Amino acid sequence: MNLPNTITLCRLVLTGVFVGGAALHSVAGHWIALLAFVIAAVSDWFDGYLARKYALVTPLGRLLDPVADKVLVCAAFVYLSAQGLCPVWVTVLIVAREFLITGLRQIAIEAGQLLSSDHLGKWKTGLQLGYCTTCLVWFAVMSAPESANPALRFLYDLSKPSSWLMPGFLWLALTLTVVSGCNYMWANRALLTGKHS
Secondary structure, three states, rough: OHHHHHHHHHHHHHHHHHHHHHHOHHHHHHHHHHHHHHHHHHHHHHHHHHHHHOOOHHHHHHHHHHHHHHHHHHHHHHHHHOOOOOOHHHHHHHHHHHHHHHHHHHHHHOOOOOOOOOHHHHHHHHHHHHHHHHHHHHOOOHHHHOOOHHHHHHHHHHHHOOOOHHHHHHHHHHHHHHHHHHHHHHHHHHHHOOOOO
């Protein structure tokens, strides 16, 4: 188990911390959930950087990294839908896309291949993480108008649902979710038709 793969496993642990903090439904819980989510999101970039820089890319890492991403993102979207911030149909579409791609990867493994994420998929994940982070910031600073802290008031104004940032992230993430999913299926259509070598 090399360092990048260990970081990826830690991301799964941080997802559990995120869920636990969110379940508290308190100011402290919201901050715990936010910090755990942000650290997990940053670790997604960090483990990939280390793996590429030091030639530590492994088949396990190629498989485990997207799974950890999916668990984190799907947990966040389910939570946000439960809190009324994300339309349920958007979460269903996002989760369905992730299951579909995971199924395609399983077909590839059975065919002796290993599929990595493409650039569209990475942008999609980044936008999804941006949307979820904005929502979690909103939960953490909802009481900011009553605070004398200008930084909290700034975060409140930036992250509130009526601002441009949250809906902007959501619709861009949704668009790339659909586009990247279709692109991924098309690029690997030979696996679905059984015509792979």
